[in-house]
Amino acid sequence: xxxxxxxxxxxxxxxxxxxxxxxxxxxxxxxxxxxxxxxxxxxxxxxxxxxxxxxxxxxxxxxxxxxxxxxxxxxxxxxxxxxxxxxxxxxxxxxxxxxxxxxxxxxxxxxxxxxxxxxxxxxxxxxxxxxxxxxxxxxxxxxxxxxxxxxxxxxxxxxxxxxxxxxxxxxxxxxxxxxxxxxxxxxxxxxxxxxxxxxxxxxxxxxxxxxxxxxxxxxxxxxxxxxxxxxxxxxxxxxxxxxxxxxxxxxxxxxxxxxxxxxxxxxxxxxxxxxxxxxxxxxxxxxxxxxxxxxxxxxxxxxxxxxxxxxxxxxxxxxxxxxxxxxxxxxxxxxxxxxxxxxxxxxxxxxxxxxxxxxxxxxxxxxxxxxxxxxxxxxxxxxxxxxxxxxxxxxxxxxxxxxxxxxxxxxxxxxxxxxxxxxxxxxxxxxxxxxxxxxxxxxxxxxxxxxxxxxxxxxxxxxxxxxxxxxxxxxxxxxxxxxxxxxxxxxxxxxxxxxxxxxxxxxxxxxxxxxxxxxxxxxxxxxxxxxxxxxxxxxxxxxxxxxxxxxxxxxxxxxxxxxxxxxxxxxxxxxxxxxxxxxxxxxxxxxxxxxxxxxxxxxxxxxxxxxxxxxxxxxxxxxxxxxxxxxxxxxxxxxxxxxxxxxxxxxxxxxxxxxxxxxxxxxxxxxxxxxxxxxxxxxxxxxxxxxxxxxxxxxxxxxxxxxxxxxxxxxxxxxxxxxxxxxxxxxxxxxxxxxxxxxxxxxxxxxxxxxxxxxxxxxxxxxxxxxxxxxxxxxxxxxxxxxxxxxxxxxxxxxxxxxxxxxxxxxxxxxxxxxxxxxxxxxxxxxxxxxxxxxxxxxxxxxxxxxxxxxxxxxxxxxxxxxxxxxxxxxxxxxxxxxxxxxxxxxxxxxxxxxxxxxxxxxxxxxxxxxxxxxxxxxxxxxxxxxxxxxxxx
Numbered sequence: 001x002x003x004x005x006x007x008x009x010x011x012x013x014x015x016x017x018x019x020x021x022x023x024x025x026x027x028x029x030x031x032x033x034x035x036x037x038x039x040x041x042x043x044x045x046x047x048x049x050x051x052x053x054x055x056x057x058x059x060x061x062x063x064x065x066x067x068x069x070x071x072x073x074x075x076x077x078x079x080x081x082x083x084x085x086x087x088x089x090x091x092x093x094x095x096x097x098x099x100x101x102x103x104x105x106x107x108x109x110x111x112x113x114x115x116x117x118x119x120x121x122x123x124x125x126x127x128x129x130x131x132x133x134x135x136x137x138x139x140x141x142x143x144x145x146x147x148x149x150x151x152x153x154x155x156x157x158x159x160x161x162x163x164x165x166x167x168x169x170x171x172x173x174x175x176x177x178x179x180x181x182x183x184x185x186x187x188x189x190x191x192x193x194x195x196x197x198x199x200x201x202x203x204x205x206x207x208x209x210x211x212x213x214x215x216x217x218x219x220x221x222x223x224x225x226x227x228x229x230x231x232x233x234x235x236x237x238x239x240x241x242x243x244x245x246x247x248x249x250x251x252x253x254x255x256x257x258x259x260x261x262x263x264x265x266x267x268x269x270x271x272x273x274x275x276x277x278x279x280x281x282x283x284x285x286x287x288x289x290x291x292x293x294x295x296x297x298x299x300x301x302x303x304x305x306x307x308x309x310x311x312x313x314x315x316x317x318x319x320x321x322x323x324x325x326x327x328x329x330x331x332x333x334x335x336x337x338x339x340x341x342x343x344x345x346x347x348x349x350x351x352x353x354x355x356x357x358x359x360x361x362x363x364x365x366x367x368x369x370x371x372x373x374x375x376x377x378x379x380x381x382x383x384x385x386x387x388x389x390x391x392x393x394x395x396x397x398x399x400x401x402x403x404x405x406x407x408x409x410x411x412x413x414x415x416x417x418x419x420x421x422x423x424x425x426x427x428x429x430x431x432x433x434x435x436x437x438x439x440x441x442x443x444x445x446x447x448x449x450x451x452x453x454x455x456x457x458x459x460x461x462x463x464x465x466x467x468x469x470x471x472x473x474x475x476x477x478x479x480x481x482x483x484x485x486x487x488x489x490x491x492x493x494x495x496x497x498x499x500x501x502x503x504x505x506x507x508x509x510x511x512x513x514x515x516x517x518x519x520x521x522x523x524x525x526x527x528x529x530x531x532x533x534x535x536x537x538x539x540x541x542x543x544x545x546x547x548x549x550x551x552x553x554x555x556x557x558x559x560x561x562x563x564x565x566x567x568x569x570x571x572x573x574x575x576x577x578x579x580x581x582x583x584x585x586x587x588x589x590x591x592x593x594x595x596x597x598x599x600x601x602x603x604x605x606x607x608x609x610x611x612x613x614x615x616x617x618x619x620x621x622x623x624x625x626x627x628x629x630x631x632x633x634x635x636x637x638x639x640x641x642x643x644x645x646x647x648x649x650x651x652x653x654x655x656x657x658x659x660x661x662x663x664x665x666x667x668x669x670x671x672x673x674x675x676x677x678x679x680x681x682x683x684x685x686x687x688x689x690x691x692x693x694x695x696x697x698x699x700x701x702x703x704x705x706x707x708x709x710x711x712x713x714x715x716x717x718x719x720x721x722x723x724x725x726x727x728x729x730x731x732x733x734x735x736x737x738x739x740x741x742x743x744x745x746x747x748x749x750x751x752x753x754x755x756x757x758x759x760x761x762x763x764x765x766x767x768x769x770x771x772x773x774x775x776x777x778x779x780x781x782x783x784x785x786x787x788x789x790x791x792x793x794x795x796x797x798x799x800x801x802x803x804x805x806x807x808x809x810x811x812x813x814x815x816x817x818x819x820x821x822x823x824x825x826x827x828x829x830x831x832x833x834x835x836x837x838x839x840x841x842x843x844x845x846x847x848x849x850x851x852x853x854x855x856x857x858x859x860x861x862x863x864x865x866x867x868x869x870x871x872x873x874x875x876x877x878x879x880x881x882x883x884x885x886x887x888x889x890x891x892x893x894x895x896x897x898x899x900x901x902x903x904x905x906x907x908x909x910x911x912x913x914x915x916x917x918x919x920x921x922x923x924x925x926x927x928x929x930x931x932x933x934x935x936x937x938x
């Protein structure tokens with residue numbers, strides 16, 4: 001069936017601000033779906049309250065509504081636009097729940113809007129735990145023994161009937177909220193209460209716990225003709241008991257027998273057909289008993305899921321894009337395969353490589369948090385590694401995490417404490433993978449590790465191979481290592497840093513030069529969806545060590561944009577937004593735009609966003625060899641947050657052109673000592689400060705500048721490690737902790753301006769002119785991280801004198817730092833005097849917010865200035881904000897109920913929303929200001 005021509009206009013519902021459990025993978029899906037529908041000549045409107053994402057940008061949709069995700073907002077859009085259909089499957093649980101609420105109010109029916117891509121009855125069947133269980137029984141699909149409970153008494157009766165261990169799963173929640181295991185009777189009452197409270201319908205499923213069973217996911221697509229294809233099988237490295245969002249996952253599945261896989265496929269297709277008659281995407285989760293390969297269904301999501309983005313990037317099959325076309329009537333065999341351009345979308349992808357996803361956590365932001373992983377998701381982002389083998393992909397994923405690891409092990413970060421290691425294996429946290437390696441390297445038998453972790457023996461054998469290779473490497477020196485063996489190490493994903501560490505007395509550079517002399521070079525293979533059965537047209541690559549290099553460098557003038565790596569608190573989707581605009585600006589300016597990034601959730605790693613995509617770790621060794629192959633005109637590091645900036649020094653040392661502000665000028669701003677010297681020279685006020693390399697020096701500095709003091713390391717993002725201290729004892733503890741966690745770093749001790757207001761400016765400079773794009777005032781006082789503060793644009797309570805000081809200092813600093821591109825400056829204001837706290841000559845967290853508030857493509861403008869193709873005077877900038885915009889930080893403290901929720905200099909928010917108000921008399925602002933004004937010094 002061809003597309004439904006009655007659909008001329010579609011509304012896509014977004015997922016709102018980033019929270020743990022619902023992150024930027026849904027913005028990727030929504031962006032891809034919007035572009036897919038626009039290709040068909042359909043007018044696309046988007047509602048989403050998140051200003052930090054490319055999804056809410058004019059390059060994605062025809063009409064963007066930055067409104068709260070509420071029924072009132074939907075009705076406002078329907079009154080303004082002639083909407084024919086709504087697509088609610090791209091915005092996670094938030095979008096589905098809103099779609100249901102609007103349907104129950106009769107709003108869709110009132111305005112003649114049809115729901116496409118999902119069947120509301122299907123949502124009810126899958127989200128209602130008892131309805132799902134009963135449906136599975138009816139169609140002959142196995143499920144764990146369970147009982148539904150709507151009250152405390154019913155829950156107790158169910159537990160008594162089923163027996164322990166149990167799992168409690170609340171209905172209608174996301175990210176495993178409120179779910180948990182109960183191993184013994186004494187813990188049941190509290191767990192049951194939590195589950196009932198977490199469910200909006202006060203309903204939980206009390207279920208037999210299949211701890212230690214293996215966990216799998218299948219991604220499916222179905223069209224209107226009831227054709228179903230399996231896009232990807234995903235196997236969890238971690239067994240049942242850890243939320244899939246917190247599990248290391250591998251695609252394709254590694255340890256399934258063919259019989260079990262075929263059985264799983266058949267059951268998944270049967271489940272999808274049973275839940276409703278709709279065309280679109282679906283995610284199914286199964287558990288498999290390792291003893292006899294019996295299968296039970298865990299859940300089914302009739303929408304694009306967290307794993308859909310991963311499966312899309314893993315296979316090169318754009319699930320959200322195809323699902324959007326299916327939603328408007330197309331069938332699979334009528335849609336072109338986006339990669340090959342010769343086969344149809346009714347063609348299951350084939351992988352001749354392995355992908356490994358590793359989640360990224362931020363427990364360091366939540367002191368005192370329970371770090372043990374379970375049914376409730378706690379990770380804030382993820383990375384994906386692609387390799388020809390599991391172990392190569394695993395090592396590349398470890399290098400991508402940005403936690404200071406050079407691979408799985410052999411980098412000086414190993415633990416040798418057997419008691420600590422064994423405890424970690426039994427109580428999984430973010431570092432269990434590394435402790436599996438540590439245990440095997442200490443000689444713990446594989447079977448002992450398997451018994452305590454329940455991780456499949458095949459995976460453990462792979463990690464044991466890594467340990468064996470390291471032991472063999474210790475027999476050699478760099479000069480006598482056999483070429484074939486060095487080649488094997490590189491094929492197994494070992495970084496030059498790891499090899500240097502094992503050999504001892506040699507550097508990463510020495511190993512690099514040795515393998516280059518032996519002709520051991522990375523080659524690049526194409527992600528083609530079909531294991532090279534058909535030629536691929538899309539330049540999407542990963543590296544390995546093999547014969548043929550499939551990435552042919554063109555003779556065009558090229559720009560490489562370095563991505564921001566995994567999402568984490570302090571560096572999120574706003575930097576990916578910036579990178580996408582950097583790519584678009586480079587393409588518009590006539591350059592070949594090349595992207596390097598390892599985050600499967602984001603739009604920057606969509607294979608059609610850049611002219612060429614390298615899905616590789618943003619890690620020096622990998623980036624260096626891509627630069628050697630492509631020989632770009634220059635590299636943009638200003639848009640990818642701290643991840644990309646950290647590479648600037650290496651590039652400077654190797655003579656690689658950095659596009660925009662120079663390394664030396666960026667270093668002045670990053671090095672707090674050098675920056676304060678510059679402020680002194682410019683006669684710009686700043687808090688008294690000193691630099692210390694030991695606790696003794698820190699005490700001396702603190703006594704000179706006076707308590708309270710702000711203690712912080714240089715070169716960090718998101719306020720990592722920052723604290724405010726008021727006495728010698730606390731200062732000593734803070735400094736010792738910083739130097740232990742960030743060895744080699746210098747500690748900055750600033751006098752803290754207590755009771756000061758805080759404000760910031762973002763600006764663009766072309767070397768001659770400086771344009772202040774936005775000036776924001778924080779409702780919270782200085783001392784609370786800017787990312788955790790409510791910010792108002794334009795300022796609501798700063799005097800003309802203060803505003804003119806901020807303008808003057810911004811222009812002075814931009815010129816003194818020779819800024820080419822973006823500059824963010826943060827100020828403290830006390831007694832009408834403005835002090836400069838810090839300056840960041842790069843894309844900031846707030847630029848997307850300002851760009852959306854004023855409806856001006858500021859990143860695009862800045863990127864063209866960085867590239868040297870335009871000056872500020874070439875642009876006519878017209879702002880469109882009538883009233884005020886408020887940036888609202890959003891937190892995920894519900895995942896860590898045990899932690900201190902008090903805000904301070906270290907950022908804790910996971911995302912943000914934008915809210916527009918006409919004036920300062922608006923009830924929302926008056927309430928907000930009243931709540932916060934107790935902090936403000938007037």
